[in-house]
Amino acid sequence: MKKLTIKKALSTAILTVVLGGLLVLPVVVSAQGTGPTTFDGGTNYGLDQAGSWGLGTNDLQSTIKNVINILLGLLGIIAVLIILYGGFMWMTAAGNEDKVEKAKKLIISGIIGIIIILCAYTIAQFVIAGILNATQPTP
Numbered sequence: 001m002k003k004l005t006i007k008k009a010l011s012t013a014i015l016t017v018v019l020g021g022l023l024v025l026p027v028v029v030s031a032q033g034t035g036p037t038t039f040d041g042g043t044n045y046g047l048d049q050a051g052s053w054g055l056g057t058n059d060l061q062s063t064i065k066n067v068i069n070i071l072l073g074l075l076g077i078i079a080v081l082i083i084l085y086g087g088f089m090w091m092t093a094a095g096n097e098d099k100v101e102k103a104k105k106l107i108i109s110g111i112i113g114i115i116i117i118l119c120a121y122t123i124a125q126f127v128i129a130g131i132l133n134a135t136q137p138t139p
Contacts, residue, residue, distance in 0.1 A: 083110035
């Protein structure tokens with residue numbers, strides 16, 4: 001039986017989230033058609049019909065923002081689990097220096113991952129806010 005490493009488990013989890021997002025996102029954003037007017041004589045691109053089918057009625061920017069927030073949240077949970085696993089390894093090392101060093105590396109990697117995820121979240125929020133401000137209709 002093959003040994004499942006943290007790297008393989010993490011890459012499998014990320015791949016699952018990305019492929020799941022690629023399969024779900026077209027369903028969320030494919031609400032097209034003619035519908036009642038919204039603002040400035042435009043159409044709502046079938047969002048009313050999508051709502052009657054049980055699909056979301058958010059616009060594309062909100063949907064993308066929600067997807068990014070969910071993905072970064074899942075990555076944050078994975079980083080915390082890596083830190084917890086490193087702490088568990090350290091506590092069960094029983095004085096074995098190799099296990100303690102491996103546990104320290106896992107904890108440091110998890111902390112670096114959380115820092116990267118928080119930076120990515122901040123950058124994503126800034127970019128999304130800029131896009132939303134640039135694409136909002138002016139009254």
